[in-house]
Amino acid sequence: MSRITVRRKVVRLTVGHTPITREDLLAVEEPLEIRVNGRSLAITMRTPGNDFDLAAGFLVSEGVITKGEHFFAARYCAGATDEGLNTYNVLDVSLAPGVSPPDPSLERSFLTTSSCGLCGKASIDAVRTRSSFPVADDPVRVDAELLTSFPDQLRTMQTVFEKTGGLHAAALFDGATGRMLVLREDVGRHNAVDKVIGWALKENLLPLTGMVLMVSSRASFELAQKAMMAGIPVLAAVSAPSSLAAEFAAEVGLTLVGFLRGNSMVIYAGAERIVEDAPAEAQRREGQRTTA
Incomplete structure:
Protein backbone atom coordinates (compact mmCIF):
# COMPACT_ATOMS: atom_id res chain seq x y z
CA MET A 1 0.00 0.00 0.00
CA SER A 2 1.03 3.62 -0.48
CA ARG A 3 2.53 5.52 2.42
CA ILE A 4 0.66 8.27 4.27
CA THR A 5 3.81 10.18 5.23
CA VAL A 6 7.32 10.47 3.80
CA ARG A 7 10.59 11.84 5.13
CA ARG A 8 12.42 14.61 3.31
CA LYS A 9 15.69 16.39 4.02
CA VAL A 10 15.08 20.08 4.66
CA VAL A 11 17.01 23.15 5.83
CA ARG A 12 15.56 25.00 8.80
CA LEU A 13 16.62 28.63 8.67
CA THR A 14 16.17 31.13 11.47
CA VAL A 15 17.39 34.62 10.64
CA GLY A 16 20.60 35.37 12.50
CA HIS A 17 21.33 31.72 13.26
CA THR A 18 23.20 28.91 11.51
CA PRO A 19 20.99 26.88 9.13
CA ILE A 20 20.20 23.38 10.36
CA THR A 21 19.80 20.42 7.99
CA ARG A 22 17.38 17.79 9.22
CA GLU A 23 14.65 15.39 8.14
CA ASP A 24 11.04 16.51 8.11
CA LEU A 25 7.86 14.45 7.82
CA LEU A 26 5.48 15.36 5.00
CA ALA A 27 1.93 14.23 4.27
CA VAL A 28 1.78 12.27 1.02
CA GLU A 29 -0.24 13.60 -1.89
CA GLU A 30 -0.88 11.20 -4.78
CA PRO A 31 -3.49 10.89 -7.52
CA LEU A 32 -6.35 8.44 -7.25
CA GLU A 33 -8.27 7.53 -10.37
CA ILE A 34 -11.82 6.43 -9.52
CA ARG A 35 -13.42 4.10 -12.04
CA VAL A 36 -16.98 2.81 -11.94
CA ASN A 37 -17.71 -0.50 -13.62
CA GLY A 38 -14.40 -0.17 -15.47
CA ARG A 39 -15.03 3.35 -16.78
CA SER A 40 -12.94 6.27 -15.54
CA LEU A 41 -15.00 8.82 -13.62
CA ALA A 42 -12.56 11.17 -11.89
CA ILE A 43 -8.99 11.68 -10.77
CA THR A 44 -8.46 13.35 -7.42
CA MET A 45 -5.33 14.25 -5.50
CA ARG A 46 -5.53 12.66 -2.07
CA THR A 47 -3.63 11.25 0.88
CA PRO A 48 -3.56 7.44 0.51
CA GLY A 49 -5.64 5.56 3.03
CA ASN A 50 -9.35 4.76 3.34
CA ASP A 51 -9.59 4.91 -0.45
CA PHE A 52 -12.69 2.69 -0.55
CA ASP A 53 -14.42 5.13 1.82
CA LEU A 54 -13.28 8.02 -0.36
CA ALA A 55 -14.73 6.45 -3.50
CA ALA A 56 -17.99 5.53 -1.76
CA GLY A 57 -18.39 9.01 -0.31
CA PHE A 58 -17.61 10.60 -3.65
CA LEU A 59 -20.39 8.56 -5.28
CA VAL A 60 -22.83 9.59 -2.53
CA SER A 61 -21.87 13.24 -3.00
CA GLU A 62 -22.49 12.94 -6.73
CA GLY A 63 -25.90 11.33 -6.22
CA VAL A 64 -24.90 8.00 -7.76
CA ILE A 65 -25.58 5.79 -4.71
CA THR A 66 -27.50 6.19 -1.45
CA LYS A 67 -27.26 2.79 0.27
CA GLY A 68 -24.43 0.53 1.37
CA GLU A 69 -25.80 -2.28 -0.76
CA HIS A 70 -25.32 -0.12 -3.88
CA PHE A 71 -21.53 -0.23 -3.34
CA PHE A 72 -21.04 -3.82 -4.44
CA ALA A 73 -17.24 -4.12 -4.52
CA ALA A 74 -14.03 -2.23 -5.15
CA ARG A 75 -10.56 -3.28 -6.16
CA TYR A 76 -7.25 -1.68 -6.99
CA CYS A 77 -6.09 -1.99 -10.59
CA ALA A 78 -2.49 -2.54 -11.61
CA GLY A 79 -0.43 0.61 -11.84
CA ALA A 80 1.78 1.72 -14.67
CA THR A 81 5.23 1.33 -13.10
CA ASP A 82 8.05 -0.09 -15.18
CA GLU A 83 8.22 -3.04 -12.80
CA GLY A 84 4.50 -3.72 -13.18
CA LEU A 85 3.92 -3.13 -9.47
CA ASN A 86 0.56 -1.98 -8.16
CA THR A 87 0.65 1.72 -7.31
CA TYR A 88 -2.70 1.55 -5.49
CA ASN A 89 -3.65 4.74 -7.31
CA VAL A 90 -6.37 3.31 -9.55
CA LEU A 91 -9.58 2.07 -7.92
CA ASP A 92 -12.41 0.38 -9.79
CA VAL A 93 -15.81 0.36 -8.06
CA SER A 94 -18.46 -2.17 -9.06
CA LEU A 95 -22.04 -1.06 -8.50
CA ALA A 96 -24.65 -3.58 -7.47
CA PRO A 97 -26.82 -5.06 -10.24
CA GLY A 98 -29.63 -2.70 -11.14
CA VAL A 99 -27.86 0.44 -9.90
CA SER A 100 -27.57 2.99 -12.68
CA PRO A 101 -24.01 4.01 -13.57
CA PRO A 102 -22.94 7.65 -13.23
CA ASP A 103 -24.27 10.04 -15.82
CA PRO A 104 -21.54 10.81 -18.39
CA SER A 105 -21.87 14.49 -17.47
CA LEU A 106 -20.21 13.71 -14.12
CA GLU A 107 -16.98 12.60 -15.74
CA ARG A 108 -14.19 15.06 -15.00
CA SER A 109 -12.33 16.19 -18.08
CA PHE A 110 -9.18 17.04 -16.11
CA LEU A 111 -7.48 16.53 -12.78
CA THR A 112 -9.28 17.43 -9.57
CA THR A 113 -6.87 19.15 -7.19
CA SER A 114 -6.64 18.49 -3.48
CA SER A 115 -7.90 22.00 -2.76
CA CYS A 116 -10.92 21.95 -5.06
CA GLY A 117 -13.09 18.90 -5.62
CA LEU A 118 -15.40 20.69 -8.06
CA CYS A 119 -12.82 21.63 -10.68
CA GLY A 120 -14.05 20.33 -14.02
CA LYS A 121 -17.73 20.94 -13.32
CA ALA A 122 -19.35 23.01 -16.05
CA SER A 123 -21.20 25.29 -13.66
CA ILE A 124 -22.48 25.69 -10.11
CA ASP A 125 -25.91 24.56 -11.32
CA ALA A 126 -24.39 21.21 -12.28
CA VAL A 127 -23.58 20.38 -8.66
CA ARG A 128 -26.97 21.33 -7.20
CA THR A 129 -27.80 17.66 -7.17
CA ARG A 130 -31.17 16.70 -5.74
CA SER A 131 -30.54 14.83 -2.51
CA SER A 132 -32.40 11.68 -1.52
CA PHE A 133 -32.19 12.87 2.10
CA PRO A 134 -33.76 16.30 2.69
CA VAL A 135 -32.24 17.93 5.78
CA ALA A 136 -34.73 20.78 6.26
CA ASP A 137 -37.10 18.69 8.39
CA ASP A 138 -34.43 17.19 10.66
CA PRO A 139 -35.58 18.04 14.22
CA VAL A 140 -32.16 17.73 15.89
CA ARG A 141 -31.21 20.35 18.47
CA VAL A 142 -27.54 20.63 19.41
CA ASP A 143 -26.47 22.07 22.74
CA ALA A 144 -24.15 25.02 22.09
CA GLU A 145 -21.75 24.11 24.90
CA LEU A 146 -21.54 20.55 23.62
CA LEU A 147 -20.81 21.84 20.13
CA THR A 148 -17.89 23.94 21.37
CA SER A 149 -16.18 20.73 22.55
CA PHE A 150 -16.00 19.28 19.04
CA PRO A 151 -12.93 21.20 17.73
CA ASP A 152 -10.74 20.01 20.62
CA GLN A 153 -11.92 16.43 20.11
CA LEU A 154 -11.16 16.75 16.40
CA ARG A 155 -7.69 18.15 17.03
CA THR A 156 -6.84 15.46 19.58
CA MET A 157 -7.62 12.69 17.08
CA GLN A 158 -5.66 14.18 14.14
CA THR A 159 -2.76 11.78 14.43
CA VAL A 160 -1.20 12.41 11.01
CA PHE A 161 -1.66 16.18 11.28
CA GLU A 162 0.20 16.02 14.60
CA LYS A 163 3.21 14.59 12.74
CA THR A 164 3.06 16.69 9.56
CA GLY A 165 0.86 19.76 10.10
CA GLY A 166 -0.34 19.24 6.54
CA LEU A 167 -3.76 17.54 6.57
CA HIS A 168 -7.39 18.53 6.86
CA ALA A 169 -9.75 16.52 9.03
CA ALA A 170 -13.48 15.79 9.06
CA ALA A 171 -15.40 14.01 11.79
CA LEU A 172 -18.95 12.88 12.40
CA PHE A 173 -20.52 13.57 15.80
CA ASP A 174 -23.83 12.54 17.29
CA GLY A 175 -25.65 15.84 17.77
CA ALA A 176 -27.45 14.65 20.90
CA THR A 177 -24.63 12.97 22.83
CA GLY A 178 -21.50 14.52 21.32
CA ARG A 179 -20.02 11.09 20.62
CA MET A 180 -17.54 11.01 17.75
CA LEU A 181 -18.38 8.21 15.32
CA VAL A 182 -15.52 8.54 12.86
CA HIS A 190 -13.39 17.51 0.37
CA ASN A 191 -11.65 14.11 0.40
CA ALA A 192 -11.72 13.99 4.20
CA VAL A 193 -15.47 14.60 4.08
CA ASP A 194 -15.99 11.98 1.37
CA LYS A 195 -14.07 9.46 3.48
CA VAL A 196 -16.38 10.15 6.43
CA ILE A 197 -19.52 9.85 4.29
CA GLY A 198 -18.20 6.74 2.57
CA TRP A 199 -17.57 5.09 5.93
CA ALA A 200 -21.14 5.91 6.97
CA LEU A 201 -22.52 4.50 3.72
CA LYS A 202 -20.67 1.23 4.20
CA GLU A 203 -21.97 1.07 7.79
CA ASN A 204 -25.51 1.54 6.44
CA LEU A 205 -26.00 4.73 8.46
CA LEU A 206 -27.34 6.98 5.69
CA PRO A 207 -29.20 9.27 6.02
CA LEU A 208 -27.11 10.77 8.82
CA THR A 209 -30.07 12.20 10.71
CA GLY A 210 -29.19 14.10 13.88
CA MET A 211 -25.48 14.23 13.06
CA VAL A 212 -22.94 17.06 12.99
CA LEU A 213 -20.16 17.17 10.40
CA MET A 214 -17.14 18.95 11.90
CA VAL A 215 -14.32 20.10 9.61
CA SER A 216 -10.93 21.58 10.41
CA SER A 217 -11.05 23.94 7.44
CA ARG A 218 -13.27 26.62 6.03
CA ALA A 219 -16.78 25.61 4.97
CA SER A 220 -17.01 25.78 1.19
CA PHE A 221 -20.09 25.32 -0.96
CA GLU A 222 -18.90 21.85 -1.84
CA LEU A 223 -18.71 20.72 1.77
CA ALA A 224 -22.21 22.07 2.42
CA GLN A 225 -23.45 20.16 -0.61
CA LYS A 226 -21.77 16.95 0.54
CA ALA A 227 -23.39 17.28 3.97
CA MET A 228 -26.79 17.76 2.37
CA MET A 229 -26.34 14.78 0.05
CA ALA A 230 -25.61 12.53 3.05
CA GLY A 231 -28.55 13.86 5.06
CA ILE A 232 -26.36 15.64 7.63
CA PRO A 233 -28.32 18.56 9.17
CA VAL A 234 -25.42 20.48 10.77
CA LEU A 235 -22.05 21.50 9.28
CA ALA A 236 -19.57 23.14 11.66
CA ALA A 237 -16.16 24.56 10.76
CA VAL A 238 -13.31 26.15 12.69
CA SER A 239 -12.94 28.77 9.97
CA ALA A 240 -15.20 30.88 7.78
CA PRO A 241 -17.78 29.71 5.26
CA SER A 242 -18.00 31.07 1.76
CA SER A 243 -20.93 33.25 0.74
CA LEU A 244 -22.22 30.50 -1.55
CA ALA A 245 -22.05 27.93 1.25
CA ALA A 246 -24.15 30.19 3.48
CA GLU A 247 -26.69 30.85 0.72
CA PHE A 248 -26.91 27.16 -0.11
CA ALA A 249 -27.32 26.15 3.55
CA ALA A 250 -30.21 28.57 3.98
CA GLU A 251 -31.76 27.31 0.74
CA VAL A 252 -31.76 23.62 1.69
CA GLY A 253 -32.36 23.93 5.45
CA LEU A 254 -28.82 23.08 6.56
CA THR A 255 -27.43 24.56 9.78
CA LEU A 256 -24.06 26.17 9.05
CA VAL A 257 -21.69 27.14 11.86
CA GLY A 258 -18.36 28.88 11.32
CA PHE A 259 -15.52 30.20 13.50
CA LEU A 260 -16.23 27.48 16.07
CA ARG A 261 -13.40 28.27 18.47
CA GLY A 262 -13.20 28.33 22.24
CA ASN A 263 -16.66 29.04 23.60
CA SER A 264 -17.97 31.01 20.63
CA MET A 265 -19.26 30.48 17.13
CA VAL A 266 -21.00 32.28 14.29
CA ILE A 267 -24.20 30.72 12.94
CA TYR A 268 -24.80 31.55 9.27
CA ALA A 269 -27.94 29.48 8.67
CA GLY A 270 -30.34 27.31 10.66
CA ALA A 271 -29.72 28.98 14.03
CA GLU A 272 -32.82 27.32 15.51
CA ARG A 273 -30.94 24.02 15.81
CA ILE A 274 -28.25 25.42 18.10
CA VAL A 275 -29.63 25.83 21.62
CA GLU A 276 -28.39 26.51 25.12
CA ASP A 277 -29.14 23.92 27.74
CA ALA A 278 -32.58 24.83 29.05
CA PRO A 279 -32.01 24.02 32.76
CA ALA A 280 -28.68 25.86 32.84
CA GLU A 281 -30.20 28.87 31.10
CA ALA A 282 -33.11 28.92 33.54
CA GLN A 283 -30.70 28.85 36.50
CA ARG A 284 -28.67 31.68 35.04
CA ARG A 285 -31.73 33.83 34.60
CA GLU A 286 -32.92 33.00 38.12
CA GLY A 287 -29.53 34.06 39.44
CA GLN A 288 -29.75 37.36 37.60
CA ARG A 289 -33.18 38.05 39.08
CA THR A 290 -31.91 37.22 42.60
CA THR A 291 -28.90 39.51 42.19
CA ALA A 292 -31.11 42.32 40.93
Missing part, protein backbone atom coordinates in the same frame (compact mmCIF):
# COMPACT_ATOMS: atom_id res chain seq x y z
CA LEU A 183 -12.66 10.83 11.84
CA ARG A 184 -10.74 10.93 8.60
CA GLU A 185 -7.73 13.00 7.46
CA ASP A 186 -6.68 13.98 3.98
CA VAL A 187 -4.66 16.59 2.12
CA GLY A 188 -7.96 17.65 0.52
CA ARG A 189 -10.76 18.85 2.78
Whole structure:
Protein backbone atom coordinates (compact mmCIF):
# COMPACT_ATOMS: atom_id res chain seq x y z
CA MET A 1 0.00 0.00 0.00
CA SER A 2 1.03 3.62 -0.48
CA ARG A 3 2.53 5.52 2.42
CA ILE A 4 0.66 8.27 4.27
CA THR A 5 3.81 10.18 5.23
CA VAL A 6 7.32 10.47 3.80
CA ARG A 7 10.59 11.84 5.13
CA ARG A 8 12.42 14.61 3.31
CA LYS A 9 15.69 16.39 4.02
CA VAL A 10 15.08 20.08 4.66
CA VAL A 11 17.01 23.15 5.83
CA ARG A 12 15.56 25.00 8.80
CA LEU A 13 16.62 28.63 8.67
CA THR A 14 16.17 31.13 11.47
CA VAL A 15 17.39 34.62 10.64
CA GLY A 16 20.60 35.37 12.50
CA HIS A 17 21.33 31.72 13.26
CA THR A 18 23.20 28.91 11.51
CA PRO A 19 20.99 26.88 9.13
CA ILE A 20 20.20 23.38 10.36
CA THR A 21 19.80 20.42 7.99
CA ARG A 22 17.38 17.79 9.22
CA GLU A 23 14.65 15.39 8.14
CA ASP A 24 11.04 16.51 8.11
CA LEU A 25 7.86 14.45 7.82
CA LEU A 26 5.48 15.36 5.00
CA ALA A 27 1.93 14.23 4.27
CA VAL A 28 1.78 12.27 1.02
CA GLU A 29 -0.24 13.60 -1.89
CA GLU A 30 -0.88 11.20 -4.78
CA PRO A 31 -3.49 10.89 -7.52
CA LEU A 32 -6.35 8.44 -7.25
CA GLU A 33 -8.27 7.53 -10.37
CA ILE A 34 -11.82 6.43 -9.52
CA ARG A 35 -13.42 4.10 -12.04
CA VAL A 36 -16.98 2.81 -11.94
CA ASN A 37 -17.71 -0.50 -13.62
CA GLY A 38 -14.40 -0.17 -15.47
CA ARG A 39 -15.03 3.35 -16.78
CA SER A 40 -12.94 6.27 -15.54
CA LEU A 41 -15.00 8.82 -13.62
CA ALA A 42 -12.56 11.17 -11.89
CA ILE A 43 -8.99 11.68 -10.77
CA THR A 44 -8.46 13.35 -7.42
CA MET A 45 -5.33 14.25 -5.50
CA ARG A 46 -5.53 12.66 -2.07
CA THR A 47 -3.63 11.25 0.88
CA PRO A 48 -3.56 7.44 0.51
CA GLY A 49 -5.64 5.56 3.03
CA ASN A 50 -9.35 4.76 3.34
CA ASP A 51 -9.59 4.91 -0.45
CA PHE A 52 -12.69 2.69 -0.55
CA ASP A 53 -14.42 5.13 1.82
CA LEU A 54 -13.28 8.02 -0.36
CA ALA A 55 -14.73 6.45 -3.50
CA ALA A 56 -17.99 5.53 -1.76
CA GLY A 57 -18.39 9.01 -0.31
CA PHE A 58 -17.61 10.60 -3.65
CA LEU A 59 -20.39 8.56 -5.28
CA VAL A 60 -22.83 9.59 -2.53
CA SER A 61 -21.87 13.24 -3.00
CA GLU A 62 -22.49 12.94 -6.73
CA GLY A 63 -25.90 11.33 -6.22
CA VAL A 64 -24.90 8.00 -7.76
CA ILE A 65 -25.58 5.79 -4.71
CA THR A 66 -27.50 6.19 -1.45
CA LYS A 67 -27.26 2.79 0.27
CA GLY A 68 -24.43 0.53 1.37
CA GLU A 69 -25.80 -2.28 -0.76
CA HIS A 70 -25.32 -0.12 -3.88
CA PHE A 71 -21.53 -0.23 -3.34
CA PHE A 72 -21.04 -3.82 -4.44
CA ALA A 73 -17.24 -4.12 -4.52
CA ALA A 74 -14.03 -2.23 -5.15
CA ARG A 75 -10.56 -3.28 -6.16
CA TYR A 76 -7.25 -1.68 -6.99
CA CYS A 77 -6.09 -1.99 -10.59
CA ALA A 78 -2.49 -2.54 -11.61
CA GLY A 79 -0.43 0.61 -11.84
CA ALA A 80 1.78 1.72 -14.67
CA THR A 81 5.23 1.33 -13.10
CA ASP A 82 8.05 -0.09 -15.18
CA GLU A 83 8.22 -3.04 -12.80
CA GLY A 84 4.50 -3.72 -13.18
CA LEU A 85 3.92 -3.13 -9.47
CA ASN A 86 0.56 -1.98 -8.16
CA THR A 87 0.65 1.72 -7.31
CA TYR A 88 -2.70 1.55 -5.49
CA ASN A 89 -3.65 4.74 -7.31
CA VAL A 90 -6.37 3.31 -9.55
CA LEU A 91 -9.58 2.07 -7.92
CA ASP A 92 -12.41 0.38 -9.79
CA VAL A 93 -15.81 0.36 -8.06
CA SER A 94 -18.46 -2.17 -9.06
CA LEU A 95 -22.04 -1.06 -8.50
CA ALA A 96 -24.65 -3.58 -7.47
CA PRO A 97 -26.82 -5.06 -10.24
CA GLY A 98 -29.63 -2.70 -11.14
CA VAL A 99 -27.86 0.44 -9.90
CA SER A 100 -27.57 2.99 -12.68
CA PRO A 101 -24.01 4.01 -13.57
CA PRO A 102 -22.94 7.65 -13.23
CA ASP A 103 -24.27 10.04 -15.82
CA PRO A 104 -21.54 10.81 -18.39
CA SER A 105 -21.87 14.49 -17.47
CA LEU A 106 -20.21 13.71 -14.12
CA GLU A 107 -16.98 12.60 -15.74
CA ARG A 108 -14.19 15.06 -15.00
CA SER A 109 -12.33 16.19 -18.08
CA PHE A 110 -9.18 17.04 -16.11
CA LEU A 111 -7.48 16.53 -12.78
CA THR A 112 -9.28 17.43 -9.57
CA THR A 113 -6.87 19.15 -7.19
CA SER A 114 -6.64 18.49 -3.48
CA SER A 115 -7.90 22.00 -2.76
CA CYS A 116 -10.92 21.95 -5.06
CA GLY A 117 -13.09 18.90 -5.62
CA LEU A 118 -15.40 20.69 -8.06
CA CYS A 119 -12.82 21.63 -10.68
CA GLY A 120 -14.05 20.33 -14.02
CA LYS A 121 -17.73 20.94 -13.32
CA ALA A 122 -19.35 23.01 -16.05
CA SER A 123 -21.20 25.29 -13.66
CA ILE A 124 -22.48 25.69 -10.11
CA ASP A 125 -25.91 24.56 -11.32
CA ALA A 126 -24.39 21.21 -12.28
CA VAL A 127 -23.58 20.38 -8.66
CA ARG A 128 -26.97 21.33 -7.20
CA THR A 129 -27.80 17.66 -7.17
CA ARG A 130 -31.17 16.70 -5.74
CA SER A 131 -30.54 14.83 -2.51
CA SER A 132 -32.40 11.68 -1.52
CA PHE A 133 -32.19 12.87 2.10
CA PRO A 134 -33.76 16.30 2.69
CA VAL A 135 -32.24 17.93 5.78
CA ALA A 136 -34.73 20.78 6.26
CA ASP A 137 -37.10 18.69 8.39
CA ASP A 138 -34.43 17.19 10.66
CA PRO A 139 -35.58 18.04 14.22
CA VAL A 140 -32.16 17.73 15.89
CA ARG A 141 -31.21 20.35 18.47
CA VAL A 142 -27.54 20.63 19.41
CA ASP A 143 -26.47 22.07 22.74
CA ALA A 144 -24.15 25.02 22.09
CA GLU A 145 -21.75 24.11 24.90
CA LEU A 146 -21.54 20.55 23.62
CA LEU A 147 -20.81 21.84 20.13
CA THR A 148 -17.89 23.94 21.37
CA SER A 149 -16.18 20.73 22.55
CA PHE A 150 -16.00 19.28 19.04
CA PRO A 151 -12.93 21.20 17.73
CA ASP A 152 -10.74 20.01 20.62
CA GLN A 153 -11.92 16.43 20.11
CA LEU A 154 -11.16 16.75 16.40
CA ARG A 155 -7.69 18.15 17.03
CA THR A 156 -6.84 15.46 19.58
CA MET A 157 -7.62 12.69 17.08
CA GLN A 158 -5.66 14.18 14.14
CA THR A 159 -2.76 11.78 14.43
CA VAL A 160 -1.20 12.41 11.01
CA PHE A 161 -1.66 16.18 11.28
CA GLU A 162 0.20 16.02 14.60
CA LYS A 163 3.21 14.59 12.74
CA THR A 164 3.06 16.69 9.56
CA GLY A 165 0.86 19.76 10.10
CA GLY A 166 -0.34 19.24 6.54
CA LEU A 167 -3.76 17.54 6.57
CA HIS A 168 -7.39 18.53 6.86
CA ALA A 169 -9.75 16.52 9.03
CA ALA A 170 -13.48 15.79 9.06
CA ALA A 171 -15.40 14.01 11.79
CA LEU A 172 -18.95 12.88 12.40
CA PHE A 173 -20.52 13.57 15.80
CA ASP A 174 -23.83 12.54 17.29
CA GLY A 175 -25.65 15.84 17.77
CA ALA A 176 -27.45 14.65 20.90
CA THR A 177 -24.63 12.97 22.83
CA GLY A 178 -21.50 14.52 21.32
CA ARG A 179 -20.02 11.09 20.62
CA MET A 180 -17.54 11.01 17.75
CA LEU A 181 -18.38 8.21 15.32
CA VAL A 182 -15.52 8.54 12.86
CA LEU A 183 -12.66 10.83 11.84
CA ARG A 184 -10.74 10.93 8.60
CA GLU A 185 -7.73 13.00 7.46
CA ASP A 186 -6.68 13.98 3.98
CA VAL A 187 -4.66 16.59 2.12
CA GLY A 188 -7.96 17.65 0.52
CA ARG A 189 -10.76 18.85 2.78
CA HIS A 190 -13.39 17.51 0.37
CA ASN A 191 -11.65 14.11 0.40
CA ALA A 192 -11.72 13.99 4.20
CA VAL A 193 -15.47 14.60 4.08
CA ASP A 194 -15.99 11.98 1.37
CA LYS A 195 -14.07 9.46 3.48
CA VAL A 196 -16.38 10.15 6.43
CA ILE A 197 -19.52 9.85 4.29
CA GLY A 198 -18.20 6.74 2.57
CA TRP A 199 -17.57 5.09 5.93
CA ALA A 200 -21.14 5.91 6.97
CA LEU A 201 -22.52 4.50 3.72
CA LYS A 202 -20.67 1.23 4.20
CA GLU A 203 -21.97 1.07 7.79
CA ASN A 204 -25.51 1.54 6.44
CA LEU A 205 -26.00 4.73 8.46
CA LEU A 206 -27.34 6.98 5.69
CA PRO A 207 -29.20 9.27 6.02
CA LEU A 208 -27.11 10.77 8.82
CA THR A 209 -30.07 12.20 10.71
CA GLY A 210 -29.19 14.10 13.88
CA MET A 211 -25.48 14.23 13.06
CA VAL A 212 -22.94 17.06 12.99
CA LEU A 213 -20.16 17.17 10.40
CA MET A 214 -17.14 18.95 11.90
CA VAL A 215 -14.32 20.10 9.61
CA SER A 216 -10.93 21.58 10.41
CA SER A 217 -11.05 23.94 7.44
CA ARG A 218 -13.27 26.62 6.03
CA ALA A 219 -16.78 25.61 4.97
CA SER A 220 -17.01 25.78 1.19
CA PHE A 221 -20.09 25.32 -0.96
CA GLU A 222 -18.90 21.85 -1.84
CA LEU A 223 -18.71 20.72 1.77
CA ALA A 224 -22.21 22.07 2.42
CA GLN A 225 -23.45 20.16 -0.61
CA LYS A 226 -21.77 16.95 0.54
CA ALA A 227 -23.39 17.28 3.97
CA MET A 228 -26.79 17.76 2.37
CA MET A 229 -26.34 14.78 0.05
CA ALA A 230 -25.61 12.53 3.05
CA GLY A 231 -28.55 13.86 5.06
CA ILE A 232 -26.36 15.64 7.63
CA PRO A 233 -28.32 18.56 9.17
CA VAL A 234 -25.42 20.48 10.77
CA LEU A 235 -22.05 21.50 9.28
CA ALA A 236 -19.57 23.14 11.66
CA ALA A 237 -16.16 24.56 10.76
CA VAL A 238 -13.31 26.15 12.69
CA SER A 239 -12.94 28.77 9.97
CA ALA A 240 -15.20 30.88 7.78
CA PRO A 241 -17.78 29.71 5.26
CA SER A 242 -18.00 31.07 1.76
CA SER A 243 -20.93 33.25 0.74
CA LEU A 244 -22.22 30.50 -1.55
CA ALA A 245 -22.05 27.93 1.25
CA ALA A 246 -24.15 30.19 3.48
CA GLU A 247 -26.69 30.85 0.72
CA PHE A 248 -26.91 27.16 -0.11
CA ALA A 249 -27.32 26.15 3.55
CA ALA A 250 -30.21 28.57 3.98
CA GLU A 251 -31.76 27.31 0.74
CA VAL A 252 -31.76 23.62 1.69
CA GLY A 253 -32.36 23.93 5.45
CA LEU A 254 -28.82 23.08 6.56
CA THR A 255 -27.43 24.56 9.78
CA LEU A 256 -24.06 26.17 9.05
CA VAL A 257 -21.69 27.14 11.86
CA GLY A 258 -18.36 28.88 11.32
CA PHE A 259 -15.52 30.20 13.50
CA LEU A 260 -16.23 27.48 16.07
CA ARG A 261 -13.40 28.27 18.47
CA GLY A 262 -13.20 28.33 22.24
CA ASN A 263 -16.66 29.04 23.60
CA SER A 264 -17.97 31.01 20.63
CA MET A 265 -19.26 30.48 17.13
CA VAL A 266 -21.00 32.28 14.29
CA ILE A 267 -24.20 30.72 12.94
CA TYR A 268 -24.80 31.55 9.27
CA ALA A 269 -27.94 29.48 8.67
CA GLY A 270 -30.34 27.31 10.66
CA ALA A 271 -29.72 28.98 14.03
CA GLU A 272 -32.82 27.32 15.51
CA ARG A 273 -30.94 24.02 15.81
CA ILE A 274 -28.25 25.42 18.10
CA VAL A 275 -29.63 25.83 21.62
CA GLU A 276 -28.39 26.51 25.12
CA ASP A 277 -29.14 23.92 27.74
CA ALA A 278 -32.58 24.83 29.05
CA PRO A 279 -32.01 24.02 32.76
CA ALA A 280 -28.68 25.86 32.84
CA GLU A 281 -30.20 28.87 31.10
CA ALA A 282 -33.11 28.92 33.54
CA GLN A 283 -30.70 28.85 36.50
CA ARG A 284 -28.67 31.68 35.04
CA ARG A 285 -31.73 33.83 34.60
CA GLU A 286 -32.92 33.00 38.12
CA GLY A 287 -29.53 34.06 39.44
CA GLN A 288 -29.75 37.36 37.60
CA ARG A 289 -33.18 38.05 39.08
CA THR A 290 -31.91 37.22 42.60
CA THR A 291 -28.90 39.51 42.19
CA ALA A 292 -31.11 42.32 40.93
